[in-house]
Amino acid sequence: MRLSAFTVLLPILSYLDGATAWGAVGHEVVATIAQMYLHPTVLPKLCEILDFAPGECHIASVATWADQHRMQMRWSASLHYVGALDDYPSKTCAFPGSRGWAGSRQINVLDGIRNTSSLLQGWVNHDVNDDVAEEALKFLIHFVGDMHQPLHLTGRDRGGNSVKVRFGRRVTNLHSLWDGFLIAKAVREVPRNYSRPLPYPKVERALRGTIYDSYIRRLLWEGLLNPWATEAESWLGCPTPSTTDGSLSSSGLLGMMHNAYYYTGKLVQSIIKDGVEIIPDSDTICPYAWSKPIHELNCDLIWPKEIDEPPYNTVSFDDSFGHDHSHGDHEVFMEDESKSPLLNLDTPEYAGRVYREMIIEKLLAQGGIRLAGLLNYLFADYDEDTFGPRRPFITTLNV
Ligand SMILES: *[C@@H]1O[C@H](CO)[C@@H](O)[C@H](O)[C@H]1NC(C)=O
Numbered sequence: 001m002r003l004s005a006f007t008v009l010l011p012i013l014s015y016l017d018g019a020t021a022w023g024a025v026g027h028e029v030v031a032t033i034a035q036m037y038l039h040p041t042v043l044p045k046l047c048e049i050l051d052f053a054p055g056e057c058h059i060a061s062v063a064t065w066a067d068q069h070r071m072q073m074r075w076s077a078s079l080h081y082v083g084a085l086d087d088y089p090s091k092t093c094a095f096p097g098s099r100g101w102a103g104s105r106q107i108n109v110l111d112g113i114r115n116t117s118s119l120l121q122g123w124v125n126h127d128v129n130d131d132v133a134e135e136a137l138k139f140l141i142h143f144v145g146d147m148h149q150p151l152h153l154t155g156r157d158r159g160g161n162s163v164k165v166r167f168g169r170r171v172t173n174l175h176s177l178w179d180g181f182l183i184a185k186a187v188r189e190v191p192r193n194y195s196r197p198l199p200y201p202k203v204e205r206a207l208r209g210t211i212y213d214s215y216i217r218r219l220l221w222e223g224l225l226n227p228w229a230t231e232a233e234s235w236l237g238c239p240t241p242s243t244t245d246g247s248l249s250s251s252g253l254l255g256m257m258h259n260a261y262y263y264t265g266k267l268v269q270s271i272i273k274d275g276v277e278i279i280p281d282s283d284t285i286c287p288y289a290w291s292k293p294i295h296e297l298n299c300d301l302i303w304p305k306e307i308d309e310p311p312y313n314t315v316s317f318d319d320s321f322g323h324d325h326s327h328g329d330h331e332v333f334m335e336d337e338s339k340s341p342l343l344n345l346d347t348p349e350y351a352g353r354v355y356r357e358m359i360i361e362k363l364l365a366q367g368g369i370r371l372a373g374l375l376n377y378l379f380a381d382y383d384e385d386t387f388g389p390r391r392p393f394i395t396t397l398n399v
């Protein structure tokens with residue numbers, strides 16, 4: 001089949017215009033990195049669940065499924081984020097504040113990770129059917145990506161969707177800037193030497209010939225394989241629960257419900273007044289602990305101080321709970337249509353710092369490592385007698 005220039009160019013343009021990118025590049029980068037670190041017994045099981053022909057199986061190809069089907073699954077919209085109430089002013093950076101979490105009970109990204117993990121554990125134990133497992137796996141791959149977009153962890157201004165900003169000549173909002181514009185620019189500016197394969201067969205096998213392959217090689221070479229190599233394992237760790245109550249470590253759906261009840265009844269009710277509770281972390285799967293430092297980026301970096309001061313603080317403030325954003329449907333204007341001045345974030349202090357400190361690359365790397373860790377934990381053939389208690393782990397790229 002011959003592809004016209006149009007069919008070839010269209011996906012490239014929509015990737016790079018920035019409007020869809022944590023909806024596409026970000027999610028697919030996370031899944032591609034995860035695929036590199038899977039235990040050899042895991043990918044065949046994922047391919048079976050996803051009903052891929054062997055040899056054509058890549059988890060990145062389903063990484064945006066949950067966004068693409070958002071309209072048909074309106075019930076799932078609030079599963080893509082968690083809104084911490086009262087998590088600003090930035091000084092305290094509460095996660096969440098005293099009123100807890102916005103939204104409905106168990107309908108948020110952190111609980112979604114626990115829920116889908118439990119369902120997949122059920123599939124391994126033959127308690128859950130293939131269709132349910134397929135949906136759960138596609139959601140899990142997506143949720144781990146969403147959890148590593150810091151603006152999916154705050155309830156402020158609908159996750160930044162209500163905050164108009166400028167990025168160079170373009171007008172967008174803070175959420176879209178982090179979903180797409182910053183990644184798109186980073187992808188465009190990868191040095192040419194990364195178009196050559198890296199001497200790691202596992203890396204090259206997981207790359208799919210996309211426009212962001214070079215970006216992933218750079219993330220690995222300048223991040224995961226070098227400065228972050230020693231800390232990557234620690235991204236999978238969970239804090240030991242501070243209570244000695246053994247119920248915190250129980251796993252599976254029933255254990256999860258029990259824990260939620262335990263916390264609601266005994267501990268959290270006295271603290272949280274208006275908000276909902278989330279499922280407490282277990283000692284092997286701990287989305288709350290993993291997301292806490294990611295949320296802190298909102299306070300340290302993502303919300304520029306100027307946004308709270310004149311003249312930029314005049315942008316209308318919308319305190320509704322939901323993020324209510326749909327990927328690919330962001331406001332992107334070439335011309336500034338509003339009268340109020342807009343803060344430009346394509347500056348050395350803002351975008352420059354994000355690039356210098358490899359902030360986005362590190363988030364994507366953490367997402368990839370955690371997704372691999374969870375999938376290995378759930379699916380790897382694993383001998384507990386030899387290796388000790390099962391927990392999330394990754395394989396090395398050095399073979
Ligand atoms: C749990 O996952 C299942 C399957 O994907 C979904 O139908 C259900 O709505 C989810 N529930 C929560 C609370 O996330």
Ligand SMILES: *[C@@H]1O[C@H](CO)[C@@H](O)[C@H](O)[C@H]1NC(C)=O
Nearest residue numbers: 191192193194198217221222
């Ligand atoms: C690519 O070039 C940069 C300098 O522009 C260098 O720091 C990096 O190590 C090179 N990467 C590879 C894989 O050779």
